[in-house]
Amino acid sequence: MANERIKARKIRVLPGFKLTLGFTLFYLGLIVLIPLAAVFWKATSLTWPQFWHTITMPTAMASYRLTFGASLLAALVNAFFGLIVAWVLVRYNFFGKKIIDALVDLPFALPTAVAGITLATLYSKNGWIGHWLEPLGIKVANTQIGIFIALTFIGLPFIVRTVQPILEDLDPELEEAASSLGANRWQVFWRVIFPMLTPALLTGFALAFARALGEYGSVIFIAGNIPMKTQITPVIIMGELDMFDYGKATAIAVVMLVFSFVLLLTINVLQWWTNRYNTNNLA
Numbered sequence: 001m002a003n004e005r006i007k008a009r010k011i012r013v014l015p016g017f018k019l020t021l022g023f024t025l026f027y028l029g030l031i032v033l034i035p036l037a038a039v040f041w042k043a044t045s046l047t048w049p050q051f052w053h054t055i056t057m058p059t060a061m062a063s064y065r066l067t068f069g070a071s072l073l074a075a076l077v078n079a080f081f082g083l084i085v086a087w088v089l090v091r092y093n094f095f096g097k098k099i100i101d102a103l104v105d106l107p108f109a110l111p112t113a114v115a116g117i118t119l120a121t122l123y124s125k126n127g128w129i130g131h132w133l134e135p136l137g138i139k140v141a142n143t144q145i146g147i148f149i150a151l152t153f154i155g156l157p158f159i160v161r162t163v164q165p166i167l168e169d170l171d172p173e174l175e176e177a178a179s180s181l182g183a184n185r186w187q188v189f190w191r192v193i194f195p196m197l198t199p200a201l202l203t204g205f206a207l208a209f210a211r212a213l214g215e216y217g218s219v220i221f222i223a224g225n226i227p228m229k230t231q232i233t234p235v236i237i238m239g240e241l242d243m244f245d246y247g248k249a250t251a252i253a254v255v256m257l258v259f260s261f262v263l264l265l266t267i268n269v270l271q272w273w274t275n276r277y278n279t280n281n282l283a
Contacts, residue, residue, distance in 0.1 A: 039257065042250040054251040063233040064255070066144060070232075071212035074151035079205045082159025083197070089160070090167040104161070107154045112217025119150055120221040142224030147232065150218045155208035162204030166197055199271045206267040210260055 043051065054060065089101055107115065123130045123140035130140060140146045170193065178188045216234040223230040233256060240249035 036257065039250050039253050042246055043254045045247045046251055050247070051251050054248045055255050059227050059231065060233070060236060060252055060255075062228045063231050063236050066147065066230070067213060067233040068259070070144065070147045070151055071209050071215075074148055074155055074212050075205050075209035077152055078155045078159045078208050079201060082156055082204065082208075083163055083201060085156070086160045086163040086167055090164060104157050108157050112154070112215070113221070115153060116150065116218040116221030119146070119153065119218065123149065123222065141222055142226065142230060144230060146222040146224075147219055147230060150222050151212040151215060154215055154218055155212050158207040158211060159201070159204035162200050162207065163197055166200040170196060202267050202271055206264060209263065213256060213260060 046054065085104065089097065089104075110118075120141055121127050123133070123146060125131065125134050125139075125141065127141075133140060138145075140149065174192055175188050178192045183191065214234060216232075216238065219232055220235060223232060223235075225231055225235055233252060237249050237252050237256075240246075240252070
């Protein structure tokens with residue numbers, strides 16, 4: 001009986017660990033590692049002074065501040081409102097719930113160019129929303145506000161779809177136990193529910209932030225591409241590629257890659273720490 005149990009434990013749905021691991025590494029290398037390595041290799045065509053001058057030129061520095069700042073702000077806003085949307089979709093039943101749930105995925109389905117044209121049309125001076133804002137002195141199209149709106153639009157689904165499954169799997173008995181011990185609604189949320197949602201929320205935030213950093217299609221139409229004001233970093237990279245200056249394009253791309261890698265590493269460390277903290281508390 002013991003030998004049969006040991007043999008049963010060794011059975012795998014996909015046999016051949018070495019084969020599947022080799023295929024995994026090959027696929028990741030082909031799709032992810034080789035293209036990223038090519039970017040770094042191409043950037044070495046510049047000397048160090050040329051590389052430093054390229055990544056620190058005034059237009060590039062202005063684009064970094066705008067791209068990272070707007071992406072961070074949009075991801076933070078989406079983290080707050082995305083949590084609320086996920087909560088409503090999971091915890092309440094109401095008429096039109098399935099329609100709203102489907103609308104959350106609309107930014108995924110829309111081509112980025114279509115999203116950009118739609119937002120630019122809505123928020124232009126004569127647009128459905130823009131013509132109400134114009135008399136108030138609020139200009140959205142061709143401003144940094146428009147970039148923020150575009151990045152918020154494309155980032156919301158990442159938060160909702162990451163948090164929603166965790167909310168659905170939460171055991172209601174934990175909330176009932178906390179309530180029976182005298183905790184009010186806010187205490188139940190902050191001390192019981194929110195700690196369990198934090199890893200998923202951080203993951204959604206990282207995905208939304210990373211998506212916003214590389215967004216091009218939906219932003220270019222509403223931003224106006226004004227140097228030093230509304231020019232995002234991907235636009236500068238595309239401009240250098242249009243002039244066939246691959247060295248400068250990859251140099252700026254390397255900055256984006258390094259920052260994104262550091263961000264994802266930080267988020268993973270925070271997730272590990274949060275999971276460990278929650279496990280210790282539950283124990």
